[in-house]
Amino acid sequence: MTLLAVIGAGSMGAQIAQQAALHGIEVILQDQDQAQLRKARDSNEGHLARRVEKGKLSPEDMDAALGGVQVTTDLHEAVERADFVIEAVFEDIEVKRSIFKELDDVAPPGAVLASNSSTMGISKIADVTHRPDRCINMHFFYPVLVMDLVEIVRGPQTSDETVDRAMALASAMGRTPVLIHKEIDGFIVNRILHAATQEAYRLLDAGVASFEDIDIAVEKGLNWPLGPFRLGDFSGLDVTYNARLHMYRTTGDERYKPSPQLEAKVRAGKLGRKSGEGWYRY
Numbered sequence: 687m688t689l690l691a692v693i694g695a696g697s698m699g700a701q702i703a704q705q706a707a708l709h710g711i712e713v714i715l716q717d718q719d720q721a722q723l724r725k726a727r728d729s730n731e732g733h734l735a736r737r738v739e740k741g742k743l744s745p746e747d748m749d750a751a752l753g754g755v756q757v758t759t760d761l762h763e764a765v766e767r768a769d770f771v772i773e774a775v776f777e778d779i780e781v782k783r784s785i786f787k788e789l790d791d792v793a794p795p796g797a798v799l800a801s802n803s804s805t806m807g808i809s810k811i812a813d814v815t816h817r818p819d820r821c822i823n824m825h826f827f828y829p830v831l832v833m834d835l836v837e838i839v840r841g842p843q844t845s846d847e848t849v850d851r852a853m854a855l856a857s858a859m860g861r862t863p864v865l866i867h868k869e870i871d872g873f874i875v876n877r878i879l880h881a882a883t884q885e886a887y888r889l890l891d892a893g894v895a896s897f898e899d900i901d902i903a904v905e906k907g908l909n910w911p912l913g914p915f916r917l918g919d920f921s922g923l924d925v926t927y928n929a930r931l932h933m934y935r936t937t938g939d940e941r942y943k944p945s946p947q948l949e950a951k952v953r954a955g956k957l958g959r960k961s962g963e964g965w966y967r968y
């Protein structure tokens with residue numbers, strides 16, 4: 687049976703661990719901050735309790751799933767017996783590299799080391815280890831307890847066996863994996879989302895339609911649950927803006943240049959739901 691260690695108990699790590707435990711996988715969740723571990727447990731309990739209220743989960747299965755996630759602040763304890771490690775700490779390359787170095791020292795030599803990074807190909811991290819062939823990206827989507835997809839991204843040195851093990855783990859967790867053969871900014875989903883969102887901003891900037899009507903068109907005509915402006919408000923307009931700016935600066939490609947109207951929102955502090963106003967008021 688697989689023993690999974692999840693490193694980092696923030697928005698992603700907490701739910702990755704819980705999703706695995708819901709599917710009977712033994713999990714140890716580690717964070718350097720004890721308060722984050724408590725928050726993770728409380729938040730997962732809230733999510734599962736709502737499923738029980740709706741009759742989608744039995745109280746016994748809820749207890750088993752919550753009890754299936756052990757927690758610790760000790761990295762060694764978390765990984766010393768692990769078959770598989772998923773890292774989900776801050777999106778900071780130096781933090782990730784130092785954790786991978788430590789994981790490589792402590793985890794059993796056969797263990798796979800995966801990163802949930804949204805932007806860093808595993809090759810930027812795996813070279814600190816002696817097992818780049820057993821390192822891989824597993825990109826889950828927020829909220830992991832709801833979103834069914836995992837993008838599995840292999841690096842140039844990732845072995846076929848590691849790919850197979852990552853695909854199998856995602857499936858065992860009740861999630862659908864897709865395999866990306868090359869490291870590429872944005873992987874699949876964010877590239878397509880960004881392309882569509884940029885087009886929505888171009889239509890807005892050209893005065894073709896209002897943002898409300900563009901959202902309605904995309905929601906009703908493409909069956910997206912949220913149009914690009916509503917989705918931007920949900921994710922945070924600063925996040926959308928910074929992602930565009932990063933792509934524009936690194937590629938110099940005009941296609942990625944952030945919209946002046948998006949920039950104006952961010953400068954005015956209208957960041958979406960979290961600030962009470964973005965494209966819409968909350």
Ligand SMILES: NC(=O)c1ccc[n+]([C@@H]2O[C@H](COP(=O)([O-])OP(=O)(O)OC[C@H]3O[C@@H](n4cnc5c(N)ncnc54)[C@H](O)[C@@H]3O)[C@@H](O)[C@H]2O)c1
Nearest residue numbers: 694695696697698717718722774775776777802803804828
């Ligand atoms: N939030 C998203 O929508 C999303 C989606 C997909 C992937 N990701 C990726 O997941 C990763 C985590 O994102 P998040 O939103 O959960 O972040 P978060 O800020 O919510 O959580 C990060 C956690 O890592 C912990 N941490 C930091 N340094 C640590 C260390 N040295 N040892 C142990 N724990 C440490 C922090 O205490 C915190 O609990 C990032 O790489 C991000 O790119 C995020």
